Amino acid sequence: MNRTGIMYMEIGCFVCCLCGWILNCSTLATEYWNFSEIGDAVLTTVNYFSNLWMDCVSDTTGVSDCKYYPSMMALPVFLHVCRALAIVSVILGFWGAVLALIGMKCTKIGGSELANARVTFAAALTYMASGFSGMILYSWWGQRTRAQYVDPNYKPQKFEIGAAVFIGWGGSSLIIAGSAVMCYFSGKEGLRSSSSKRQQSTESYMTAQSRGSYVTARTRRTYMMPISKPTTVIMAPVSQLGRESKGNRTQRTHRAHTIRTTGASVRLNLDSYV
Numbered sequence: 307m308n309r310t311g312i313m314y315m316e317i318g319c320f321v322c323c324l325c326g327w328i329l330n331c332s333t334l335a336t337e338y339w340n341f342s343e344i345g346d347a348v349l350t351t352v353n354y355f356s357n358l359w360m361d362c363v364s365d366t367t368g369v370s371d372c373k374y375y376p377s378m379m380a381l382p383v384f385l386h387v388c389r390a391l392a393i394v395s396v397i398l399g400f401w402g403a404v405l406a407l408i409g410m411k412c413t414k415i416g417g418s419e420l421a422n423a424r425v426t427f428a429a430a431l432t433y434m435a436s437g438f439s440g441m442i443l444y445s446w447w448g449q450r451t452r453a454q455y456v457d458p459n460y461k462p463q464k465f466e467i468g469a470a471v472f473i474g475w476g477g478s479s480l481i482i483a484g485s486a487v488m489c490y491f492s493g494k495e496g497l498r499s500s501s502s503k504r505q506q507s508t509e510s511y512m513t514a515q516s517r518g519s520y521v522t523a524r525t526r527r528t529y530m531m532p533i534s535k536p537t538t539v540i541m542a543p544v545s546q547l548g549r550e551s552k553g554n555r556t557q558r559t560h561r562a563h564t565i566r567t568t569g570a571s572v573r574l575n576l577d578s579y580v
Contacts, residue, residue, distance in 0.1 A: 312491055313411040316426060320406045322484030323433045327399035329477030330440045334392055337362050337372065338468035340451050355468060358389050384450065391443040398436035399481065405429030409492075423496030430489035437481030444474035 333339075334357075341355035353364045364370035375381055408415045409425025448471050455464045 309411065312495070315491060316406075316410045316488060317412060319430075319484040319488040320403075320410065323399070323406070323437075323481050323488070324403060326437065326477040326480030326484065327396075327403065327433075329473050329480070330392075330399065330436075331396055333444075333470040333474045333477070334358070334396070336468075336470040336473070339447060339470045340465035340468045342463055342465045354463065354465070356465075357468075357470065358385065358392060384446075388443055388447060391439050391446075395436045395439040395443065395478075398432050398439065402429050402432035402436055402485070405432060406488075420496060423492050426492035427489060427496050430485045430492055433481055433485035434489060437478045437485060440474055440478035441482065444471050444478060447471055448475075 337357050337360065338355050339357040341353060343351055343353055351366050355362050355364075360372045360374045362370055362372040375385075405425055406429035407413055409422045409427075409429055411419075411422060448467050451465055451467050451471075454460050455466060
């Protein structure tokens, strides 16, 4: 896929994740997480509904009264965990949006193409964590409500699943779907570029190392000087040296000097020059 196609894909995934995050945020302010109706006649019907923060009651006249939970420490562990998951989902969705705006190709804020791909990949992972947190929250709430409703031994008032849970399921599904597609394309671009760059640097290092070894061996083989051996010179007797002419002595001295500079091991006998 070309750069333009990836850019439009990132925009679509970002819009999908952003819409899902807005839906999840809207459920926190909605009272209808579960509800119950009591009454046989229309005029005497009373509605009970509640969410993570309060319990509410309303009658047929449209008057409703809500009451926050009186003590936070007296709440069950289930409600504490649901609140924590809701807050984590909202916070992760916010930071996922920030990272996506920085790393997308259409914004041109992150820098190079590789850096943008990696930032977008981090945004996709953050969005995915937000979606799974919301999905766990709404699924756990719905499963608990359903289990209490179908349990014949449950004596307190039974509730049904409210509209907020269904909205949360839809929002979490949008976040997970959008982040999965974004994670695939951005990870394919960012991680592949990193692995190819690492492989190229490794091959360059191995090539340079092999070239260095070849040059070193070749240099040693070409420019290594042979080890000179000592030269043994047998001098003639002094009496015979006096008979030699000046020209002959100059010639022998020049020959001895030439043999000595070549570094060869030659045994000279000067008696033959007498």
